[in-house]
Amino acid sequence: xxxxxxxxxxxxxREPEAPPLGPRAHWKGPDEREHVWDRKRNVEGLxxxxxxxxxxxxxxxxxxxxxxxxxWEHVVAFYPLYGFVGITILVIAARGLRALVxxxxxxxxxx
Amino acid sequence: MTGSLPPFAVYFAGALLVALTRGxxxxxxxxxxxxxxxxxxxxxxxxxxxxxxxxxxALTPLRVxxxxxxxxxxxxxxxxxxxLYALHLGKDEHPGIQHTAAVLYAGSALGAVFAGDxxxxxxxxxxxALTSVFLIWxxxxxxxxxxxxxYLVVNVVSGVVLLSGALIRxxxxxxxxxxxxxxxxxxxxxxxxxxxxxxAGFPLLHSWLVDAYPEGTPSGTVFLSAFxxxxxxxxxxxxxAGTELLIYVGVVMTCFPIFYAVIENDLRRVxxxxxxxxxxxxxxxxxxxxxxxxxxxxxxxxxxxxxxGLLFMSMGAVLYMTGRSKGSDLGGLYKTMPFTATLCIVxxxxxxxxxLFSAFVTKSMIMSAALEQGHIxxxxxxxxxxxxxxxxxxxxxxxxxxxxxDSGIRTKEPPRNMLVAMTIAAALCIGIGVFPKPLYSLLPxxxxxxxxxxxxxxxxxQILVFGILAVVVLIRTGIYPPELRAVNLxxxxxxxxxxxxxxxxxxSVVGAADRRVRNAVLGTVRGGLRALAAGHGPQGLLSRxxxxxxxxxxxxxxxxxxxxxxx
Numbered sequence: 001x002x003x004x005x006x007x008x009x010x011x012x013x014r015e016p017e018a019p020p021l022g023p024r025a026h027w028k029g030p031d032e033r034e035h036v037w038d039r040k041r042n043v044e045g046l047x048x049x050x051x052x053x054x055x056x057x058x059x060x061x062x063x064x065x066x067x068x069x070x071x072w073e074h075v076v077a078f079y080p081l082y083g084f085v086g087i088t089i090l091v092i093a094a095r096g097l098r099a100l101v102x103x104x105x106x107x108x109x110x111x
Numbered sequence: 112m113t114g115s116l117p118p119f120a121v122y123f124a125g126a127l128l129v130a131l132t133r134g135x136x137x138x139x140x141x142x143x144x145x146x147x148x149x150x151x152x153x154x155x156x157x158x159x160x161x162x163x164x165x166x167x168x169a170l171t172p173l174r175v176x177x178x179x180x181x182x183x184x185x186x187x188x189x190x191x192x193x194x195l196y197a198l199h200l201g202k203d204e205h206p207g208i209q210h211t212a213a214v215l216y217a218g219s220a221l222g223a224v225f226a227g228d229x230x231x232x233x234x235x236x237x238x239x240a241l242t243s244v245f246l247i248w249x250x251x252x253x254x255x256x257x258x259x260x261x262y263l264v265v266n267v268v269s270g271v272v273l274l275s276g277a278l279i280r281x282x283x284x285x286x287x288x289x290x291x292x293x294x295x296x297x298x299x300x301x302x303x304x305x306x307x308x309x310x311a312g313f314p315l316l317h318s319w320l321v322d323a324y325p326e327g328t329p330s331g332t333v334f335l336s337a338f339x340x341x342x343x344x345x346x347x348x349x350x351x352a353g354t355e356l357l358i359y360v361g362v363v364m365t366c367f368p369i370f371y372a373v374i375e376n377d378l379r380r381v382x383x384x385x386x387x388x389x390x391x392x393x394x395x396x397x398x399x400x401x402x403x404x405x406x407x408x409x410x411x412x413x414x415x416x417x418x419x420g421l422l423f424m425s426m427g428a429v430l431y432m433t434g435r436s437k438g439s440d441l442g443g444l445y446k447t448m449p450f451t452a453t454l455c456i457v458x459x460x461x462x463x464x465x466x467l468f469s470a471f472v473t474k475s476m477i478m479s480a481a482l483e484q485g486h487i488x489x490x491x492x493x494x495x496x497x498x499x500x501x502x503x504x505x506x507x508x509x510x511x512x513x514x515x516x517d518s519g520i521r522t523k524e525p526p527r528n529m530l531v532a533m534t535i536a537a538a539l540c541i542g543i544g545v546f547p548k549p550l551y552s553l554l555p556x557x558x559x560x561x562x563x564x565x566x567x568x569x570x571x572x573q574i575l576v577f578g579i580l581a582v583v584v585l586i587r588t589g590i591y592p593p594e595l596r597a598v599n600l601x602x603x604x605x606x607x608x609x610x611x612x613x614x615x616x617x618x619s620v621v622g623a624a625d626r627r628v629r630n631a632v633l634g635t636v637r638g639g640l641r642a643l644a645a646g647h648g649p650q651g652l653l654s655r656x657x658x659x660x661x662x663x664x665x666x667x668x669x670x671x672x673x674x675x676x677x678x
Contacts, residue, residue, distance in 0.1 A: 018596075022434025025522035035446045037514060047583060054580055057573045066566040069482045070490075073570075083574035086498040087581035094373035095592045101600040102374070108598065108607050 353400025
């Protein structure tokens, strides 16, 4: 597998390896047909659909009168912002957590 | 009604039959047990109790009310789906042990939720640990053997703490009833709370769960995910409803595991962290303690067993078919397992609480209760944790297993029984989401709630869709952390790394001191021996051998002297 430049391979006694393939699986053959998400056009189409849904959802926020229990909920696009910012913070913080807690896969083995 | 049969009896008797039979007959019995159990449950009316006198204690092995009945139904359902999912087990997978252990495990869970006193609860509490550990050991790897032992120790300790607390309370109050306890400052109540907390995965007491569950067999982990922690949630709802401390404990439980889930590679371990997150919502609801919050907590437990079971089943199917369960080793499986991928996405949508899926109609009760009671600072982190669920369970699980980078692994759909079990679970996820009324009518407390209004549907859809957008942006910009083969340190570090080193350190210090003391003592003893040897040794004055002739000479001299003196 290719390592991200920001995450160099972990130092370990032995190079981590994927476990062998189980008896019910095999590797892909040489002349396999193209699947639906192999086509870049389909992936791009799906993403464009997602962006469109996002636009519609924010537009609805301006049209629909939401009943709210707390003043903050009343801020336009409060929920979309909370979802987007929340997940961004979560992922970036988790990257930081990696620096703190990540160890080689055999950390607990034979020690 | 007297003469009612406690639901666990069906399972314990059934387990005996499962152990004694083979082949088709065993499969039929495995599917029949939950059906018979459910039929018996239909006959149990709220208010039914069964008392037994044992060793001077009045035990209550059966206490039926709306709360225990809800979990009773849930566990019959979970046992049926789990048994169906495990039906195919082959000769090399210890089918006898796994099937028998699973049925005994489900029976213990039923025994615990219908227990009316602490002693009965303790017996089934330990039963949960002793039976379920075989579902981990049956994986038959060195890793699972060790993880199983750690799991067993922690869970048995939980039972010992429970019994200690119960005995202290019995001494203080004279009652062994398993009812509302609450934190009244008594050490007994605290011990009972800690015992429940260990099995519920409270922060810092949680790591047995993320350590052991991913090491279970593909089907064993499905059972594990259904019973132990939900029995703990039931026990907390029964004994500690409205305990304010639980609000904060629950919020911590919803928030800290999601960071681990983002960076964890083993997808079944991601789901284990996700379990703690979901239980966190339930614990918060129990702490809030209003009728709506408590209904939300137990309804969410009901929905969670099904959608989390579905997710564990889909990852179990991937593990069973490919021999792998790590995000870094998988990808592109939608090409050969499209049906499994679809079912997994249903589970992912359910746990993420998309409208029309199950968590939407259950988790929202807890969220609404938090706002209603004015806990804005509880509600905000809960909302953050809800978005986090979408990231790790809603997107990460299906994405890295079935899509993402094509690993080149080709396989086929899992055995039919697995597919049918997953389909039933998926249908229930959607069924509960679309028609929440039947589940609501089973809830134990009186509270009016209806999840489908424009505001709730819109806001929930907004937060989820923009969460997806954030993940897309983070992946496309390369900020999203890649799946790496690694372990992430957690609370179990304290006993797996620090503990072993402490023991080793103590052993080396004590060993050295012991050696020194022994050497000193040996030195003294040797000195004494040497002194003794100087006198009594082979060369010593007192042990020298003298020639017989000299003895005769001396005797002759003595005789001569005495003769001379007489004369």
